[in-house]
Amino acid sequence: MQVALVGLGVMGKNLALNLIEKGLTLVAYDKNPDAGAELLSCAKALGLADRLHIVSDLNDMVRRLEPPRSILLLVPAGELVDKVCTELAEAGVDCDDIIVDCGNSNYKDGISRKLKYQNKFEFATMGISGGAEGARHGPAMMASGSEGGWERVEPWFEKVAASYKGESCFARVGQSASGHFVKMVHNGIEYALMQLIAEMYQLLRLGTNRSPKEVADIFNEWSEGTLNSYLLSISSHILSLETTEGEPLVDLIDNKVGAKGTGLWTAQNALELGIAVPSLVAAVQARHLTNTCDTHAAKEMTYAAKATDTVDLDLAELKDAFTLASLLAYRQGLALIKGASRAHQWKVDLSKTLQTWRAGCIIRADYLDNVAEGVEFIDSMQRESAALRKVTGAAVASGLAFPVLTATQTYIATLTTPSNGHLVQAQRDYFGEHGIKTHSGEICHLTDLVEIDEKVR
Ligand SMILES: NC(=O)C1=CN([C@@H]2O[C@H](COP(=O)(O)OP(=O)(O)OC[C@H]3O[C@@H](n4cnc5c(N)ncnc54)[C@H](OP(=O)(O)O)[C@@H]3O)[C@@H](O)[C@H]2O)C=CC1
Numbered sequence: 001m002q003v004a005l006v007g008l009g010v011m012g013k014n015l016a017l018n019l020i021e022k023g024l025t026l027v028a029y030d031k032n033p034d035a036g037a038e039l040l041s042c043a044k045a046l047g048l049a050d051r052l053h054i055v056s057d058l059n060d061m062v063r064r065l066e067p068p069r070s071i072l073l074l075v076p077a078g079e080l081v082d083k084v085c086t087e088l089a090e091a092g093v094d095c096d097d098i099i100v101d102c103g104n105s106n107y108k109d110g111i112s113r114k115l116k117y118q119n120k121f122e123f124a125t126m127g128i129s130g131g132a133e134g135a136r137h138g139p140a141m142m143a144s145g146s147e148g149g150w151e152r153v154e155p156w157f158e159k160v161a162a163s164y165k166g167e168s169c170f171a172r173v174g175q176s177a178s179g180h181f182v183k184m185v186h187n188g189i190e191y192a193l194m195q196l197i198a199e200m201y202q203l204l205r206l207g208t209n210r211s212p213k214e215v216a217d218i219f220n221e222w223s224e225g226t227l228n229s230y231l232l233s234i235s236s237h238i239l240s241l242e243t244t245e246g247e248p249l250v251d252l253i254d255n256k257v258g259a260k261g262t263g264l265w266t267a268q269n270a271l272e273l274g275i276a277v278p279s280l281v282a283a284v285q286a287r288h289l290t291n292t293c294d295t296h297a298a299k300e301m302t303y304a305a306k307a308t309d310t311v312d313l314d315l316a317e318l319k320d321a322f323t324l325a326s327l328l329a330y331r332q333g334l335a336l337i338k339g340a341s342r343a344h345q346w347k348v349d350l351s352k353t354l355q356t357w358r359a360g361c362i363i364r365a366d367y368l369d370n371v372a373e374g375v376e377f378i379d380s381m382q383r384e385s386a387a388l389r390k391v392t393g394a395a396v397a398s399g400l401a402f403p404v405l406t407a408t409q410t411y412i413a414t415l416t417t418p419s420n421g422h423l424v425q426a427q428r429d430y431f432g433e434h435g436i437k438t439h440s441g442e443i444c445h446l447t448d449l450v451e452i453d454e455k456v457r
C-alpha cells in the first residue's frame, strides 16, 4: 500500500517513520527541504529508506502516486490546509482520491472544506494525539466520516495507531468532521488535567513547603496505583529534574503559557452549545492569566510565598480530591461531545471515542475504566467528593489561585446540591417579563402567582 504525507515537522516526521515501519510505502513532501533530508536520514538509519520517496514538489508527489491516491496532511491548522489542498487539486488529484487532514484543524473548517472540495477529491478529517513519541510508536487516531477512500487507509491506520488490550486506538468516531471535534475536546480535557496537576504541585509546594522533588515523589506514588496517567508521570519526571547546581528545572522556566487554539475552541463551542464544562473553561482562562504576569518565575515564587498561608493537608484526601477532579474533567468533555453530536447529528460513538483515548494519546490514564462505566460513578465516590470539598476549601484559604480545582468543586456541587436558579428565573421575569416555569411545569409570570402592587424602580 502506498500513501503520501505532506508536512514533515514534529508529527509528520515521526508518523512517516511509523508508517514505513508498518510496511507502507510513503511519498513525502515538506516545503522545507531540510525536513525531507532529515526524514530520509532517519529512515536510512532504520534500514527503511527503500520504502520512502522524498519529493520536492506536490506535482511530483501526485505523479508518483498510483490512483486512487491517499494523501495525509500534517501541516499547521488554518489557511495552510487550504493552500495545500488547492495545490494538490491543481497538481491533478481527482474524485477517487482521498486527502485526510490529520492536523489540529477546527471542525468547522472541516465541514466547509468537505463542501468546498466535494467535486475535486474526498476530503476527510482525523485528529491525532500523542505528540512526537505517539506519532512515532502509535498515536491515538480520532477519525470521522464515511468518504470513499477510508476503506483503503483504515486497515493501515488500525496498525499504525496505539493499541489497548489488543484493540486499536484508531476509530471513526462519528459522521462529518466529528473526529476533529473529538480531538478538540481531547485537548480541552488535556488543558484541564495539565492545569489541575499544576495546581496540585503548587498547593504542595507553596502550601506545604515541599520541594519540587518531594512533590515528584508524591506524584510518583500516586502513579503506582489506578491513578497512573501519562500527564501525571511526565509532571513527576519534570519536577524531579535539577541542574548540576541542584536547582529545580521548573524554577528556570517562565510562567507564560502558549496555546494553539483547541482549548479556546472547546470553551467557545461549549458556551455556544450551552453545555457546562467549567473545569475546561477555567483551564483556558488560567493560561490566559499566566500571560498577564510579567515577572520571572523565581520572583513570582518568592512573591507568592510571601503572600500566601501554609495549609494542613492530608495526602490521602488530596489524592482522593485529585482523582475525582480528574474524572470530572473527562465527564465534562464527554458531555460536550454527546451534546455536540446530538446537535449536529454526528452519531458519535462515545465508547469508540474512549477506545481511542486508552493508549497513545496525551490524556491516556488507567482510571478511564471508571469513566467508561458511565454517568453514575459520582454517586459511588462519596469519600472523594468529601475530600474534594475539603481540599478545595483549604486550597482557597492558602490565598493561592486554583482555577480548575475550584471550578470542578463548583461543577460537582451544582450537580449534587439544591439549585438557586429559581431566584434567577424570578429576577428575569421581574425586570424583563421573560416568564417563569413553576414546579408543576406551568409557564407564567410572577404576577400570575402573586399580587405585586408596585415593582422596585
Ligand atoms: N506537536 C504536537 O504535539 C501535535 C501537533 N498536532 C497537529 O499536527 C499538525 C502538525 O503539527 P507539528 O508537526 O507539531 O507542526 P510543525 O510545525 O512541527 O510541522 C509542520 C510542518 O509542515 C511544514 N509546512 C508548512 N507549510 C507547508 C506547505 N505549504 N507544504 C508542505 N509543508 C508545509 C512546515 O515547514 P516549515 O517549518 O518550513 O514551515 C513543517 O515542517 C498541526 O496541525 C498540529 O496542531 C497534533 C497533535 C500533536
Ligand SMILES: O=C(CO)[C@H](O)[C@H](O)COP(=O)(O)O
Pocket (backbone or CB within 6 Å): 104, 128, 129, 130, 131, 187, 190, 258, 259, 260, 261, 262, 263, 362
Ligand atoms: O494536540 C496536541 C496535543 O494533544 C498538541 O501538542 C497541541 O499543540 C496542544 O495544544 P496547545 O499547543 O494549545 O497547548
